[in-house]
Amino acid sequence: MRPIALLHGLAAATLLGAGAFAQTCNVNLPTLFLANNGGSIGGNVYFDVTVSSTVTLTGIDLNTTTLVGNPIGATVWTIAGTYVGNTASSAAWTNQTTAAGTSLGGNQRSFCAFATPFVLTPGTYGFAIDANNTATTGAMNHRYTNGTGSNQNYADGTLAIALGGAQNISFSGSVFSPRVANIALYYQSANALIAEFTGTPISGVAPLAVTFTDASCTTDVGGITSYAWDLDGDTIVDSVAQNPGWLYTVPGSYTVSLTVTDASHPAATKTRTAYISVFGPEDECAGAIVLPGYGSVAGSNVASTTSAPAWPCGGGGKDVWYSFVAPNTGNVEVNTCTGTTYDSTLQVFDGSLGCGSLTSLACNDDSCALQSRVTFAATLGVTYYIRVGGFNSASGSFTLTVLAPGAFSTVSAGCGGTTLTASGTPAINQPVTYTMAPALGVPVIWIGFGPGGLPLCAGCTIGSTLDIVFPGAVLNVTIPASSSLIGGVYFVQGADLGNNLGCAVVPLDTTLSDTISTVIGS
Known part of the structure; x- marks a missing residue:
């Protein structure tokens, strides 16, 4: 428990009397502080609170983007039943108290003490937290989270919070819903068993050793009689110690639950979903x-x-x-x-x-x-x-x-109307096809492992070395499955011997095709 929360517990205990203080639980019930939305200065957030036994509320944590260190404040309103359908006017509401504190910045729990702690008896109440809108009273805006259904209910056995909505103008205009107010209600109870705990650290690289500290409370004079911890979210009890340790060896998110018992109340359970985050070294x-x-x-x-x-x-x-x-x-x-x-x-x-x-x-x-x-x-x-x-x-x-992306590209043009096209996947262990057209004479295709540049006649250039020569107008090859070839380059060109549309060379007129370079991929 934070020192400031303890002070509020002491103050509230004084109100209840010295005898009650010895058997009073001072606790807080948070929602979440992970905002992805927010309202205007002076707006409201709404939620319902169900109380199972009489409690005294002493303060509230708020989430705001007000500058760190600046004063913040709010007015706390309640209504019997629910806030739903009661957001157009404050006439039916009870102004319970004001709250004042100092901003710790966005997604932080900024505590605001209630000027007058107030008592709620068993039942359900609508709450409106009206953000102040003037600097002298601690102007602030609410930060909140869009509701998803699974993130809208929080309970500890004594209080249950159901969320909720938000307005940009207090008790006026449209209500945005569902919205999860980022709050924590501080209260004390003279008749309760409440499970609570913390872990240190709650995130890190595997293997991660975490120490858990019990913070549960009972008003039974006999104290808490048993502890049952599920430390890895598998619903199996892992420890019955009050303050156990646990080593998390596998990366992941872990849900932790603590169930406590005493002699006079039903068992109480606190579950923190995805509470422990364990990362691999590759993080x-x-x-x-x-x-x-x-x-x-x-x-x-x-x-x-x-x-x-x-x-x-x-x-x-x-x-x-x-x-x-x-x-x-x-x-x-x-x-x-x-x-x-x-x-x-x-x-x-x-x-x-x-x-x-x-x-x-x-x-x-x-x-x-x-x-x-x-x-x-x-x-x-x-x-x-x-x-x-x-x-x-x-x-x-x-x-x-x-x-490694393979690629075909034409590096020099042919002559006499003879072309060369490539198809397939230019990668190791893959088939590729080179086709020369038209073939009017005796066609040949060769593979060269180096560029050429030797003129056969004006406009006809041998574009690569003639390292391997194949007869025919179509060449089908499968690139060998050797990783050493990845990134390598070879060249393919063809000639049509006897085609009189090309060079007049002895003994046969010849046309040359385009020269295609092939980069071998993976």
Whole structure:
């Protein structure tokens, strides 16, 4: 419990009397502090609170973007039943108290003490938290989270909070719903059993050792009689100690639950969903997964965090790192185009100087629909770092593919109307076909491993060396399945011997086709 919360507990205990203080639970029930929306200065947030036993409310945590250190404040209103249908006027509401505190900034729990703590007896109440709109009373706006159904209910056995809505003008205008007010209600109870705990640390790289500290409370003079901890979310009791420790060895998000009992109340359970986040070493550059070469690997960034440096594209986040040593000099393509379930981002770095001195080479958000693709010029033997993330920190499963893109390109034109076309996939272990047309004489096609440039006659140039010559107008070959060939280049050209539309050479007139260079891909 924070010191300020304890002070409010002491103050409220004084109101109840010294005898009650010895058996009073001082606790708080938070919703969440992960805003993705917000209202105007002076607006309201609404929610319903169900009370199972009499409580005294002493304060509230609020989420606001008011500058850190500035005063903030609000007015607390309640109505019997529900806020729903009662947001057009404050006439039926009870002005319970005002709250005042200091802003800690967005997505932080900024505590505001109630000027007058107030009592709620068992029942259901609508709440309106009316943000102040003048600087003298601590002007502020509410930050809140869009409701999804699964994030709108919070309970601890004594209080239950159901959320909710928001207005930009207090008790006036449209109500935005569902909205989850980012709050925590501080209260004390003279008759309760409440489960509560904290863990330290709650995130880190596997193996992660976490110490859990019980913060439960009972008003029973006999105290808490048993503890049952589920520390990995599998519904199996892992410890009955009051303050256990647990070692998380597998990356992932873990839900933790504590159930406590005493002699006079039903058992109470506190569950923190996805409370522990355990990351693999690949969450940072220094722990990058080594890629063996070209090919595809499956991965996930669900349990990842966002690492430095900041992403220059797509608001990237929740990234996983890989390292790749270029097996040849040439263009390399990296993509997540297939087998990826979310909106990905992708970045490649020159890592020749190590993780401490990375140079960004390329970054992409959407190249193939919502997936990503980059191409960069690689140098044999250089280490490159690849990080896969998500647009605005989206997450899911992905397939990372690294390949050397093969390519056909015409490097010199033919003569006499003879052409050469290429088809197929220019990659190792793949078939390719070269077709020369028209063939009016005796056609031949050759493969050369070096460029040519020898004129046969004006306008007719032999475009490559004649290393392997094949008869016919069609050449079908399968590129050998050798990784040493990736990035290599060879040339193909054809001649039509006896075709009188070309060069008048002895003993036969000849035409030459285009010369096509082929870059071998992976």
